[in-house]
Amino acid sequence: MEIKLSSKLKSIRRSKNATQEQLAQHLGISSQAVSKWERDEGYPDITLLPKIAGYFHITVDELLGVDEIAKEERIDEITTVYNNIRHHVPLDPGWRIDEGIDLIRNALQELPGVFFFEQLLAADLSWKAEHIDDESEKEKLYSEALELCEDILSRSTEDRWRDAAKQILLVVYSSLGKTEKALDLAYQMPGPRGSLEYMLTYILKDEELHCRLKLNAVLYYQIFRESILKLKADGVMQENMVNHRELEIAGIGAEEYCVAIENVLQ
Numbered sequence: 001m002e003i004k005l006s007s008k009l010k011s012i013r014r015s016k017n018a019t020q021e022q023l024a025q026h027l028g029i030s031s032q033a034v035s036k037w038e039r040d041e042g043y044p045d046i047t048l049l050p051k052i053a054g055y056f057h058i059t060v061d062e063l064l065g066v067d068e069i070a071k072e073e074r075i076d077e078i079t080t081v082y083n084n085i086r087h088h089v090p091l092d093p094g095w096r097i098d099e100g101i102d103l104i105r106n107a108l109q110e111l112p113g114v115f116f117f118e119q120l121l122a123a124d125l126s127w128k129a130e131h132i133d134d135e136s137e138k139e140k141l142y143s144e145a146l147e148l149c150e151d152i153l154s155r156s157t158e159d160r161w162r163d164a165a166k167q168i169l170l171v172v173y174s175s176l177g178k179t180e181k182a183l184d185l186a187y188q189m190p191g192p193r194g195s196l197e198y199m200l201t202y203i204l205k206d207e208e209l210h211c212r213l214k215l216n217a218v219l220y221y222q223i224f225r226e227s228i229l230k231l232k233a234d235g236v237m238q239e240n241m242v243n244h245r246e247l248e249i250a251g252i253g254a255e256e257y258c259v260a261i262e263n264v265l266q
C-alpha cells in the first residue's frame with residue numbers, strides 16, 4: 001500500500017485555501033520544509049502528522065489517504081470481476097451485459113460517484129438499448145445513461161472522464177434522433193492523431209510503448225473493420241469502398257488496402 005503524502009497534502013491545503021507559509025507557521029517550521037514535502041523530496045516527522053491533520057480538521061488517515069487507497073483497491077477488485085464478465089463485444093452471444101450492468105449498479109451503491117463506474121455503466125446501458133426492441137425499456141436505459149453522463153460532466157474536471165461521457169452522449173443523442181446535439185459533441189472530440197492513445201506513443205518507452213502500440217493496432221483495426229462493415233450494410237459495393245485520393249495522401253498502397261478489405265468481408 002503506497003502512501004503518497006506529497007500530492008495529498010498539497011490537495012488538502014489548496015482545498016482549505018491555506019498557504020505553505022500558514023501551515024509552516026502553525027507547525028513552527030520553515031515554509032521551505034512544507035514545500036519539500038509537497039515536492040515529494042522529504043517527509044514530515046511522524047510527531048507532526050497529528051498537528052498537520054488537526055490544522056486541516058481531518059484525521060491522520062485522511063491526511064495519508066488511507067481511505068482513498070482502500071477505495072482504489074476496492075475499485076480494482078470490482079473492475080477485475082467486471083472484466084471477467086464483459087469483453088465489450090456487444091454482438092457476441094456471450095457478452096453477459098446484464099451481469100455487467102448489475103455489478104456496476106451495485107458498485108455505485110457501495111462507492112457512489114465514481115466516474116469510472118458511471119461511464120462504464122452508461123456505456124453498457126446505451127449498448128443494451130441499441131439491441132432491444134422494447135421502446136419503453138429502451139427509453140429507460142437511454143434516460144439512465146444520459147443522467148450518468150450529465151453527472152460526470154457536471155462534477156468532473158478531468159478530460160478523460162468528460163470525454164468518455166461526451167462519447168456516450170454522442171451515441172445516445174444520435175440513437176434518439178437528436179442529430180444537432182450529437183454533431184455538437186462530435187466536433188468537440190479530438191481527431192485520431194490528437195487522441196490519448198496516439199499521443200502516448202510519443203511519451204512511453206520500451207515495453208510500455210510496445211504494449212501501447214499493440215493496443216493501438218487492435219483499436220484502429222477495429223475502427224477500420226467497423227467502417228468497412230457499415231459500408232457493406234449500407235449497400236456500398238466493395239470496389240467503391242476505396243478512397244484513392246486519401247490513400248495516395250497517406251502513402252498507402254491501394255492493392256494492400258483492398259486486400260485488407262477483402263479479409264474483413266470474408
